[in-house]
Amino acid sequence: MDSSTSPSKARLPALALKLLLVALTAWLAGAFYTVEFSPDVLGHVREARLKARWAEKMSCEHGAKTVVYGGSSCTFSIDGRRLLDQFQLPVVNYGFGADLGALVLTEAVLDQVHPGDTLIVALEPGLLTGPLDPPGLGIKFAFAEQHPGWVTHPAFSLPAQGWFHALAALRPGSYHTFTLLGKIALRQPLMRYSMDDFNPSGYAQTPVRLVIKGPPGHGPELSAGARMLLQDLQVWCRQRRVRIAYSLPWAYTPPAAKAAFLKSNLDFLRQVNQILPVLKDPLLGADTVAEHYSDTAWHLTAAAAVLRTDDFALQLKNWNLWTDAELRRVQSQL
Amino acid sequence: MNFAEARFWGLLLAGLGIIALLRFLLRYRSTANNGRFDKLALSGLGLGLLLCTSPATFLIFLVVAIGSYVGLQWVLQQAEGRQKHYLYVLIPLQLLPLLYYKYANFAVNGVLGLDVSTLRNLVIPVGVSFYSFQKVAFVVDTLVFRQPLPHWLDYMNFAGFFPQIVAGPIERRGDLLPQMEQFRFRWSPANLNEGATWIALGLFFKLCLANNLAAYFDGAPADNAWMIWMNNLVFGLRIYYDFAGYSLVAVGLGLCLGVRLTLNFRSPYCATSSMEFWRRWHITLSQWFRDYLYIPLGGGRVRWWAFNLALVFVVSGIWHGAGWNFLIWGALHGVALIINRLLGRRFRLPAFPAWGLTMLTCFCAWLCFYETQTVTLILKMKTLFTPAAYGPAAWQAFQAKYNDAGGFVLGGLLALTGVVLALEWLSIARRDTPYYFLRRPVMLGLLIALTVILAPEKDNGFIYFAF
Numbered sequence: 001m002d003s004s005t006s007p008s009k010a011r012l013p014a015l016a017l018k019l020l021l022v023a024l025t026a027w028l029a030g031a032f033y034t035v036e037f038s039p040d041v042l043g044h045v046r047e048a049r050l051k052a053r054w055a056e057k058m059s060c061e062h063g064a065k066t067v068v069y070g071g072s073s074c075t076f077s078i079d080g081r082r083l084l085d086q087f088q089l090p091v092v093n094y095g096f097g098a099d100l101g102a103l104v105l106t107e108a109v110l111d112q113v114h115p116g117d118t119l120i121v122a123l124e125p126g127l128l129t130g131p132l133d134p135p136g137l138g139i140k141f142a143f144a145e146q147h148p149g150w151v152t153h154p155a156f157s158l159p160a161q162g163w164f165h166a167l168a169a170l171r172p173g174s175y176h177t178f179t180l181l182g183k184i185a186l187r188q189p190l191m192r193y194s195m196d197d198f199n200p201s202g203y204a205q206t207p208v209r210l211v212i213k214g215p216p217g218h219g220p221e222l223s224a225g226a227r228m229l230l231q232d233l234q235v236w237c238r239q240r241r242v243r244i245a246y247s248l249p250w251a252y253t254p255p256a257a258k259a260a261f262l263k264s265n266l267d268f269l270r271q272v273n274q275i276l277p278v279l280k281d282p283l284l285g286a287d288t289v290a291e292h293y294s295d296t297a298w299h300l301t302a303a304a305a306v307l308r309t310d311d312f313a314l315q316l317k318n319w320n321l322w323t324d325a326e327l328r329r330v331q332s333q334l
Numbered sequence: 335m336n337f338a339e340a341r342f343w344g345l346l347l348a349g350l351g352i353i354a355l356l357r358f359l360l361r362y363r364s365t366a367n368n369g370r371f372d373k374l375a376l377s378g379l380g381l382g383l384l385l386c387t388s389p390a391t392f393l394i395f396l397v398v399a400i401g402s403y404v405g406l407q408w409v410l411q412q413a414e415g416r417q418k419h420y421l422y423v424l425i426p427l428q429l430l431p432l433l434y435y436k437y438a439n440f441a442v443n444g445v446l447g448l449d450v451s452t453l454r455n456l457v458i459p460v461g462v463s464f465y466s467f468q469k470v471a472f473v474v475d476t477l478v479f480r481q482p483l484p485h486w487l488d489y490m491n492f493a494g495f496f497p498q499i500v501a502g503p504i505e506r507r508g509d510l511l512p513q514m515e516q517f518r519f520r521w522s523p524a525n526l527n528e529g530a531t532w533i534a535l536g537l538f539f540k541l542c543l544a545n546n547l548a549a550y551f552d553g554a555p556a557d558n559a560w561m562i563w564m565n566n567l568v569f570g571l572r573i574y575y576d577f578a579g580y581s582l583v584a585v586g587l588g589l590c591l592g593v594r595l596t597l598n599f600r601s602p603y604c605a606t607s608s609m610e611f612w613r614r615w616h617i618t619l620s621q622w623f624r625d626y627l628y629i630p631l632g633g634g635r636v637r638w639w640a641f642n643l644a645l646v647f648v649v650s651g652i653w654h655g656a657g658w659n660f661l662i663w664g665a666l667h668g669v670a671l672i673i674n675r676l677l678g679r680r681f682r683l684p685a686f687p688a689w690g691l692t693m694l695t696c697f698c699a700w701l702c703f704y705e706t707q708t709v710t711l712i713l714k715m716k717t718l719f720t721p722a723a724y725g726p727a728a729w730q731a732f733q734a735k736y737n738d739a740g741g742f743v744l745g746g747l748l749a750l751t752g753v754v755l756a757l758e759w760l761s762i763a764r765r766d767t768p769y770y771f772l773r774r775p776v777m778l779g780l781l782i783a784l785t786v787i788l789a790p791e792k793d794n795g796f797i798y799f800a801f
Contacts (some may be wrong), residue, residue, distance in 0.1 A: 013523040016530035022779045026786035050669045102409060164340060174546045174788040175743050182742030 031170035051202035062090035070122035071098025071300035073249035080201025087313040093202035104138035105146040107150035128226035129219030139169040156232040177320035214252035248285040252297040380496035392458035402469040414521035440656030461500030497587035503618040532586030540579030541789040547572040559723035600757040600768040606688040644668040663702035
């Protein structure tokens with residue numbers, strides 16, 4: 001060890017202060033990069049601009065519109081252009097990556113919803129059965145969208161993130177840094193999805209095809225935070241004369257796992273149905289056709305998205321909803 | 335007292351701020367009343383931080399600390415010739431909370447096969463293994479070296495000095511108590527500078543290396559040798575940087591307060607023999623076992639030295655956790671040391687193969703440390719020594735597992751760790767001063783930047799808090 005007793009006339013610990021300054025500078029640089037240049041955050045920001053433009057267009061041209069939001073299962077399944085052209089339904093697909101978290105996804109959509117609109121919650125069950133603390137990417141997206149209040153002062157009665165925690169999340173992290181460096185070194189595309197994959201309504205498709213494993217599991221019960229979120233969202237909608245319902249996304253389910261997955265989905269839907277009406281999709285989220293999925297068990301191919309979009313249009317037009325008795329009956333038949 | 339949490343630093347700064355304010359309001363001079371205010375303030379700060387960490391461990395700490403002091407006071411009042419005999423009563427009493435919380439479930443349900451469900455849910459109070467051993471050493475040193483009983487306030491500061499209370503270093507009376515007797519809060523830029531270098535390095539080890547590596551440690555399948563080795567490697571690196579990180583921050587915090595704590599790690603992965611490894615890994619625990627178990631048993635100068643060595647390492651294994659796996663881990667190291675001692679005199683390997691052999695032994699043994707299911711442990715151990723488990727199918731499965739974005743990250747982390755280990759080796763080889771090159775100002779600036787940029791959002795806690 002160095003001697004600490006060496007005589008020194010310095011009154012300030014210069015080295016310690018310099019090290020603190022380095023830490024602060026590194027954080028500032030990391031935060032600036034994260035909010036301004038990070039490809040994953042930037043991708044979501046561009047996506048948000050595209051979707052906001054379509055929402056504005058729908059509001060201007062058609063008045064009341066439907067906004068459907070959720071994780072990427074939403075982005076890859078609901079085609080707003082088709083809904084408008086084939087069914088004359090003005091619909092905005094406001095789905096983003098599930099890695100933004102349920103809270104940020106919900107906060108982000110509120111700006112696009114106006115009195116008289118319809119809001120369809122299509123969050124994946126996993127987002128509503130786990131903790132609702134916003135993940136790092138959600139916090140970064142909130143700051144990049146210049147809405148830090150989404151996480152520090154949410155519109156819902158959920159525990160807010162402290163400013164320190166929120167600011168501390170504005171760093172690239174090892175996963176981002178090393179994958180970025182690796183992809184640059186191997187000359188691979190930085191992101192799997194690009195803006196070319198999106199159509200103006202916010203719906204996306206990808207040419208990537210991977211072996212799909214499913215079904216994606218979720219917890220047995222709505223988390224306390226999710227319950228609070230859905231209840232507050234319903235109140236928010238009622239106060240603004242916004243119609244609201246939940247729509248369960250489709251997920252790839254191998255035939256052998258179908259019964260168990262249906263059962264867990266029914267359990268989940270019955271809990272949601274106590275808070276929000278649920279659109280009556282007879283598939284109940286369990287789709288056994290592997291060819292319907294592109295690169296994950298949530299991402300529908302273009303052909304399958306047509307099926308999902310058309311079903312969704314009919315449910316929306318007829319405002320066809322499950323009752324608890326119907327859900328219970330289906331459950332008993334399993 | 336999790337140094338990796340912002341809450342700890344907030345509480346510490348708040349505590350120090352309150353002390354500074356009180357000193358100002360009371361117009362306190364450090365020479366007044368033999369520094370009583372500073373000592374009381376340090377004691378209050380330590381106990382307050384411990385209470386915020388865990389009320390349960392706070393209470394148990396008080397029981398062990400006060401019980402040891404009062405017990406020792408009573409023993410010292412007895413006739414001199416009989417004092418040492420009372421150690422046979424006092425030491426088990428000191429160890430009682432440790433034995434109950436840490437070993438009751440294993441002994442009653444695991445070894446005896448009884449089914450006492452209340453014991454299954456026992457939570458080990460943070461730091462009980464560390465402060466219990468410190469108090470035992472204090473009692474033994476006081477009686478054996480005929481030392482006087484210190485003032486209760488100095489004793490409380492010795493027993494509860496917050497940087498070392500929950501995960502060591504296990505400081506001894508001779509090293510820490512005199513510093514506590516002279517303790518004053520002093521503004522010393524030199525100490526703050528030196529302390530900051532250790533804190534910065536410790537946080538880099540913990541937040542950047544250990545916490546990131548933790549994400550890549552998962553249960554490898556029992557039939558794939560490549561994956562088991564990767565898990566051993568990741569775990570071995572993680573536990574080192576986790577525990578060394580904590581220990582270095584403790585040293586730094588101590589220095590900021592003008593107190594020198596023992597450096598608990600001295601680049602153990604640079605060791606070229608098992609013996610050297612244990613002189614560099616968790617040094618204060620090794621010294622504790624040497625002084626209070628190995629030497630009393632006769633040490634290395636008796637014919638049964640191999641038995642002594644094996645026993646010490648089996649007990650050391652059990653100290654780390656109540657489970658057969660820890661016992662096997664300790665025994666493996668014991669055997670390695672015995673072989674090292676027997677063959678080391680006859681054969682001298684060149685440095686690089688000796689280092690390779692030492693690391694192979696060490697990382698192989700980590701399997702016994704993390705795999706708590708005995709059946710799985712045996713299966714995995716067999717796999718490591720089965721040539722077929724290294725076949726093309728296993729290699730393909732291994733490649734497939736890491737052939738994605740996670741592979742980039744793990745590769746990057748291992749490369750970064752490799753650079754850090756090389757600098758550790760250089761520090762030993764060129765300067766004979768552990769972590770010398772990592773503590774140079776420019777290097778520290780780089781490490782701090784890396785910590786800020788690369789540290790994951792998720793904190794994994796310190797592994798040794800569980801022991």
